[in-house]
Amino acid sequence: MTAPLRERHLVDHTVDGPVRRRRSPRSRLLAVGAAVALVLVAIRLVTPALGPGLLPNTLQDFVTLTISVIVESMPFVLLGIVLSIVVQVWLPQAFFTSWLPKRPLPRRAVISFLGMFLPVCECGNVPLARGLVLKGFTVSESMTFLLAAPILNPITIITTHQAFGWDGGILVARLVGGFVIANLIGWLFSKHPDPESLLTSSFAAECAVADDHGHGVSRLSQSVDLFRREMSTMMPALFIGAAIAGAIQTAVPRSVLVTLGSNPVWSVLAMMLLAFVISICSNVDAFFVLPFASTFMPGGIAAFLVFGPIIDVKMLALLRTTYRPRVLAQLTLVVALTSAAIGLVVNFLA
Numbered sequence: 001m002t003a004p005l006r007e008r009h010l011v012d013h014t015v016d017g018p019v020r021r022r023r024s025p026r027s028r029l030l031a032v033g034a035a036v037a038l039v040l041v042a043i044r045l046v047t048p049a050l051g052p053g054l055l056p057n058t059l060q061d062f063v064t065l066t067i068s069v070i071v072e073s074m075p076f077v078l079l080g081i082v083l084s085i086v087v088q089v090w091l092p093q094a095f096f097t098s099w100l101p102k103r104p105l106p107r108r109a110v111i112s113f114l115g116m117f118l119p120v121c122e123c124g125n126v127p128l129a130r131g132l133v134l135k136g137f138t139v140s141e142s143m144t145f146l147l148a149a150p151i152l153n154p155i156t157i158i159t160t161h162q163a164f165g166w167d168g169g170i171l172v173a174r175l176v177g178g179f180v181i182a183n184l185i186g187w188l189f190s191k192h193p194d195p196e197s198l199l200t201s202s203f204a205a206e207c208a209v210a211d212d213h214g215h216g217v218s219r220l221s222q223s224v225d226l227f228r229r230e231m232s233t234m235m236p237a238l239f240i241g242a243a244i245a246g247a248i249q250t251a252v253p254r255s256v257l258v259t260l261g262s263n264p265v266w267s268v269l270a271m272m273l274l275a276f277v278i279s280i281c282s283n284v285d286a287f288f289v290l291p292f293a294s295t296f297m298p299g300g301i302a303a304f305l306v307f308g309p310i311i312d313v314k315m316l317a318l319l320r321t322t323y324r325p326r327v328l329a330q331l332t333l334v335v336a337l338t339s340a341a342i343g344l345v346v347n348f349l350a
Contacts, residue, residue, distance in 0.1 A: 058250050066246035069314060072281050073123040073238055077318075080124020081230045084131030089222045091135070108144045108186040111137075112179055115149025121281045122150040122309045123238070126318045127230050130203065139195040144186030147335075150282040150309035151178030160305065163286035168298030169346055170305065177306040177342040181335055188334065189327075198327045200320075233321045241317030245279040248313060261292070267300035268343035272336065275308030282309035298350045303343030310335050 087095075101107045120128055129146040133139065150156065151174060164170045189198065196204050260266040271292070280288050289304050309315075311332050319328055 061250045062246045064246075065250065066242050069242035069245050069279055070238065072284075073242070073314065076121045076124040076281065076283075077127070077234050077238055078124075080120045080127040081227060081234065083118060083120060083124070084127040084230060085223045085226050087128065087131040088134050088226060089219050094136070104190060105183075105187070108141060108183055108190075109179075111141055111145050111186075112148035112182050113152055114145055115151075115153035118149065118153075120149065120153075121156075121283045122315055123281065123318065125149050126315075126322065127234055130230075130322055133199075133203075134206065138190070139198050140186045140190035140192075143189055143331075144182045146182075147185055147310050148178055148182035151175065151306070152182075155283045156286075156309075159283060160286040163290045164293070164301075168301070168350055170298055170302050173302040173342055173346050174305045177302070177339065178309070180342075181306065181310065181338050184338065185331065185334060198323055200322060200324060203322050234318065237317040237321050238314065241279065241314035244317070245277060245313040248277045261296035261300065264297060264299065264347040265344065267297045268303045268340055268347065271296055271300035271304040271343070272307045272339060275304045276312050278308070279312040279314035280308065285309070297347050299343035299345070299347030302346045303339050306342055307335065307339035310339075 100110055115125075118128065125146050128149075129142045132145060133142045137145070157171075157175065160171050160174055166172070189195070192198060260270040271289075274292075275285075278285075278288070285305060285308055289301055292304075293301055316328055316332070319331075323331070
């Protein structure tokens with residue numbers, strides 16, 4: 001076991017006996033984030049009772065929006081962590097890898113549809129993708145799953161169809177766009193000469209000792225330990241991402257975005273910006289964007305539904321737990337250009 005993990009799992013000893021285990025920085029971040037979230041919730045609950053003038057409107061909007069992102073995302077993050085634990089601890093080592101095609105391109109294509117059986121939105125897919133890497137997936141394969149699963153899953157498909165049906169090609173554009181982007185990203189990063197350098201140092205250390213970790217320890221103990229570590233990694237990122245998303249939403253007037261809706265190019269870019277700021281779950285984003293369909297062209301709606309589940313403020317904060325900043329910048333650029341191209345094609349054909 002390498003030093004970074006050893007520091008988290010072992011108890012320090014001195015001549016006087018064992019010393020209390022030191023809390024890791026991630027545990028402290030989790031405690032601080034949870035405390036801030038509880039304060040925001042308390043403010044939100046107390047404000048109506050004390051009157052509307054307690055907080056300025058902008059601050060009140062920030063508190064409400066931040067809490068809404070956390071409340072909406074929390075169940076899916078928890079579900080993703082639980083599924084990640086099932087994959088890492090309770091399933092056989094070759095459960096996924098044994099039946100997948102051996103050739104890289106068809107292998108990633110099949111991985112794109114794993115979300116049909118693991119219907120977790122983008123928030124929960126981050127810990128699940130981490131678990132798949134520890135279970136034997138390559139970094140590029142985990143990226144393919146991570147980007148495709150929020151779109152190519154039954155819940156997202158059903159809600160998008162309920163909202164838009166087959167009108168304007170929005171549903172088809174979303175499904176095809178999600179598949180193409182996920183496989184394009186998987187192919188691009190599969191060419192990287194050193195895939196482990198794409199990961200953060202802390203997660204790379206976990207991958208390096210995955211085979212040794214847990215020997216002689218019960219599966220229940222491993223599950224509890226993994227839940228604690230994933231919570232201390234994901235929750236601070238979720239709190240920070242939600243706060244940033246809430247702050248941006250209060251600073252960017254929606255009226256500015258709506259005025260751009262009738263232009264074939266600006267409608268696409270404006271809706272992508274809205275998706276980045278709103279940070280709404282892929283399972284319900286179709287109903288959120290439905291009222292904009294009367295103002296924005298179909299390509300803008302399609303770009304929103306493709307870009308948002310892959311790249312938004314909250315998602316970047318969660319992805320930062322696993323990938324290095326340079327990787328996130330490259331990922332954002334490729335996904336943004338591809339999503340914009342999909343939106344422009346839909347507008348051209350509409």
